[in-house]
Amino acid sequence: MLSPTIWIVVWFMFASTLAVQSLAQTNTEESVVVFRISGQQSIRGGKFGSLAEFQHRLASAAKRCGIPIANEDRFADGTLGPQTFAVILKVAACPDFANSLATDDPARNGAVSSGLWRVVAPDLAIPDGHDRSHTMTLSYESTDYTDxxxxxxxxxxxxxxxxxxxxxxxxxxxxxxxxxxxxxxxxxxxxxxxxxxxxxxxxxxxxxxxxxxxxxxxxxxxxxxxxxxxxxxxxxxxxxxxxxxxxxxxxGDAGTAGIFEGVADFYCSYWANGWRPTEIDYAFFFDRAVQMDVRQAKTTKAVTAVRNVENRLQRSLSTAERRRAISANFTASPRWAEDRLARDVAYYIDAIPAASLTNRSLSSLRDDSLAMGPPVDDEAARWEARSGKRASDFGLSDERLSPAPPLMAKVRANCNAP
Known part of the structure; x- marks a missing residue:
C-alpha cells in the first residue's frame, strides 16, 4: 500500500501532466482548412509545387505510422484526391501525430489543415490565399509546366x-x-x-x-x-x-502575360467603389484573368452594372452577390461563355444556395446596356457538371481580406485602396 506522501507525489505528477496538456492545447494555433477534397474530385497543385512537397512529407508520416500507401512512388504527384484523403485520415488518427492535433482539427475529417501541415511539414510554408487561389485555377486548367x-x-x-x-x-x-x-x-x-x-x-x-x-x-x-x-x-x-x-x-506578377494586370484592374474598379477585395474575390479575379481578356474598361463596366443592380434593389450586395452580378454582365467569348459561368459559380456557391441560382434571378442581374458577352443560363447545373468545386475547398473565405497583387504600386499607381 502506497504511503500518503507517495500518493501526493503521484497525484501532483498526474495533475502536472494534465496541466501541461491543457496548456499545450490552449496555446495551439487555430487549425483551418487549407485544402479539402470532396467526393471523387481532385485538387491539382502541380508536380513541382508545394502540394507535391506536402505529399512527400505525408508519405513519410504514413511510413512512420506503419500505414501502407499503394503505388507510393506515384503518390506525391501534386494532385489531392481520394487516396490522399484516405492517408490523411489515417495519419491524423496515428498517435504519433494525433496528439499534436486539436480535437476539432479538420484533418480528422480528411482535410489538409494548417494544423496537420505544421505537424507533418513544419519546414514547408503553408500556402497563403494567393497560392491557394492559383491552385484553384490550376485545378481547372489541368496543365503543368511539362504540358x-x-x-x-x-x-x-x-x-x-x-x-x-x-x-x-x-x-x-x-x-x-x-x-x-x-x-x-x-x-x-x-x-x-x-x-x-x-x-x-x-x-x-x-x-x-x-x-x-x-x-x-x-x-x-x-x-x-x-x-x-x-x-x-x-x-x-x-x-x-x-x-x-x-x-x-x-x-508572373512582374511579367508581360497580362494576368496580374487584369487582377489589378479588378482591384482598381473595386477600390473606386469603396470595396476591399476578399480572398475569394482575388481568386475570382485571377481565374477570370487567366481565361479571359480582362482590362480596366471592362472591369469598370462590370462594376458599374453591379452598382446599377444595387440601386435597383435599394440595398448593397454581399461579396458573393457582387461576383454573381459580375458573372452575369461580363461573360466570356461565345466559345467559352458556358465554361466561364460554370467556373464562376464555384466562387459564390458557398454563400448562395444552389436552389437560389435560377435563370430568372441570374437574368435579373444583367444590365443589357453594359453587359459584355452573351447571356448564359443553368448556372448550377453547369457548375455541377464542370467540377462541383467550391472556394471553401481551397480554404478561401470572404471573412478575410486579400492583399493586393505586388505589382499594384508599380503599374497601377493611381489606384488607391479605400
Missing part, C-alpha cells in the same frame, strides 16, 4: 498553349518570350530537349506574325513524329527548375 496543347484547327486563337497559366503562342506570344529567355540564359537546354527540332523551335520563338505561327504549328501537328518531339521537348524543358523560373518571370 503543351496544339490549338491549330480549333477556334482557340492561342495556336499553341504551354504550362499552368496557359502561355500562348498567339495573342500575347508568351510562349515565344519564355523560349527566348531560356535560350538566352541556357541555350544548351533547347538543343538537349528538342534535338533535331531545336532549329524549328528557335525559328518559332522568333516568329511573331500569326499566319506564320499557324503554318509552323500546323506543320508540326500534321506529323506524328514531330508533334511527339515537341511534346517531349517541352516536357523536358518544364522539368528543369531554371525553365520554370523563366516561365514564372514571363507569366
Amino acid at each position: 503543351i496543347e496544339f490549338n491549330v484547327g480549333t477556334t482557340d486563337p492561342g495556336i499553341l498553349t504551354w504550362g499552368p497559366l496557359g502561355a500562348t503562342a498567339g495573342q500575347a506570344q508568351q510562349v515565344q518570350a519564355i523560349l527566348l529567355l531560356v535560350d538566352q540564359q541556357s541555350p544548351q537546354l533547347i538543343d538537349q530537349s528538342f534535338a533535331s527540332e531545336a532549329h524549328a523551335i528557335r525559328l518559332f520563338a522568333n516568329t511573331h506574325r500569326t499566319s506564320s505561327l499557324e503554318a509552323q504549328v500546323s506543320a508540326v501537328n500534321a506529323s506524328a513524329s514531330r508533334a511527339a518531339a515537341w511534346r517531349h521537348g517541352f516536357a523536358a524543358l518544364g522539368a528543369v527548375k531554371e525553365v520554370r523560373d523563366d516561365y514564372d518571370i514571363v507569366m
